[in-house]
Amino acid sequence: MATDLQVTTNKLSNKETQLTVKVPVEKIQNKVEGRISQVAKTAKIDGFRKGKVPMSHIRSQYGAGIQQEVINDVIRDTVFEAIKAEDIRAVGMPNIDDVKLEDDFLVYQATVEIFPEIDVQGIDEIEVERHTATVSDEYVDTMIENLQKQRQEYVEKKGKAAKDNQVTFDFEGSIDGEKFEGGSAEDFKLVIGSNQMIPGFEAGIKGMKAGEEKVIDVTFPEDYQAENLAGKEAQFKINVKLVEKPKLPEIDDEFLELFGVTEGGVEKLKEDVRKNMEREIKNAARSQVKQATFDALLEKNEFDVPNAMLEQEIERQRNMMMQRFSQQFGASADSFDKDMLPNELFEEQALRAARLGIIVARVIDTKGLEVDQERVENFIKEAAENYEDPSEVIEYYTNDKEQRANIESVVLEDQVVDYLISQGKVTDKEVSYQDLLAAQQQQAM
Incomplete structure (x- = not known):
């Protein structure tokens, strides 16, 4: 830390510390004068040629703004220097307030959140x-069977749709005799037991055969994502086209x-x-x-x-x-x-x-x-x-x-x-x- 920087700390809590930082005004003044000189080289003021504006005019017109810019820069540069010098484990950006010029010093306070130094209990x-x-x-055999199921095929079967069978069907839904959006589909595939449809839908299809038609009654759950359907009774006309059963692949070289x-x-x-x-x-x-x-x-x-x-x-x-x-x-x-x-x-x-x-x-x-x-x-x-x-x-x-x-x-x-x-x-x-x-x-x- 620069020897001309003075820092005092006040621990406000286990997660917050306040630093009071004092920077000699001389450091501010030197930077202000340097910037004023730079501005004077390019400043344009009516009645004066470029670069010939008296310094008194420059200070009068630009001095306050330049001084504030310098103060902001000095605070930005010195606050992290002060945090590092005090060996503070800061978390996030410091909050700067109470900035003032006092007794030849720029004085400001920086409140910074710190990494809590706790004594781990228990x-x-x-x-x-x-x-x-x-x-x-048994677990190994079950796992291998699962691998087979991941690559299983479905083959046509005669008879009624049962658990684990895949059913291909058309459906058309209505509420009080009126069709609703998203309530119809063709060649829809459903595995009995997958529970991907609303309650009662699978149960209505289970036991049906290819070529069979019927109407099933279901009730949408109260918490159904489509609010306009939640809790309502509906009828679905079902036309089963195909019933298939799963066929596991042989455990062969392939x-x-x-x-x-x-x-x-x-x-x-x-x-x-x-x-x-x-x-x-x-x-x-x-x-x-x-x-x-x-x-x-x-x-x-x-x-x-x-x-x-x-x-x-x-x-x-x-x-x-x-x-x-x-x-x-x-x-x-x-x-x-x-x-x-x-x-x-x-x-x-x-x-x-x-x-x-x-x-x-x-x-x-x-x-x-x-x-x-x-x-x-x-x-x-x-x-x-x-x-x-x-x-x-x-x-x-x-x-x-x-x-x-x-x-x-x-x-x-x-x-x-x-x-x-x-x-x-x-x-x-x-x-x-x-x-x-x-x-x-x-x-x-």
Whole structure:
């Protein structure tokens, strides 16, 4: 910090500090005179030639504005210098007020939000359940059957439409004898049991045969998205054209090659499926115990979060949701109106994330944790296994500093969880594979 800058600090709260900064007026005056001289070279005032305007006229006409510009520039330059000199971990931009000239000094106050310096409570009181699951032969067989279902075909069948059958039909809907928009379609395909239609619709079609017609009565749900239809009774005229049953593909060489199995047959596919499921279990269990540990810690640590941090987290979560919308609807994220996603929608989760970030950072600082580069390498290798060319993925994360830094942050957070678990009490609980993965998906929502 420049030796002529004087700074005093006053901590207003755990999340806010006020600095009083004094800058010698001489520093202001020198810059003002320099700018006045520059203006004098180009100023145009009636009655004077360019560059020949007396300095007294320049000061009279431009002096006040130039002085204010210089003061603004000096404040902008010195406030961050003062923050750095006082070793303040600022969050967001400082708020400047009470600017005045006093006793040969420019004096101003800067109120800045700071990263809260909390003492993390309850680390040794953490009690969590660590969920795990075992991959049974039955689970493997079910998974392979699911792979078959993903590639199943439908073949025509005689007789009545039953569960899992695909029905092709025309329908025409009406309410009180009047057709309504979106209530009709031709060659519509519906799998019985998919529950993609309103309640009662599938039940009305189930049991029908190709070539059969009938009218079914249904009631739109009270919370139906089209308000003009919500809660109303409707009639649909159904004309079934085709009933098909599912046909699973044979597990032959062609099927196996779809999953990269060229040798070893069905047993190799089972081995690969088991490894993948075990990897999913490992990741899901890790996610579950991390969530449980952080939840336990958040219960014991409630504190105010700087508004700037909260606003940044809200904006981050809003952008993430807009990206999801973009991927889901195939539109640019910029095409979505942010007003559709108000701050209130994200405040609760944003507050949780901001508090958690502060807690994790404090644990890292106070316990002197440093990222384990060996774990980073293992993390990258495991992630690369999910791609066709693992070496290319490894090279990407090795050479891209920003992406590697992101992985280092994830690994360091995992190290924090390991430390917290080592200080608390952990009880292992066996759950089903499906329940473990379902819980992970719920956490991600």
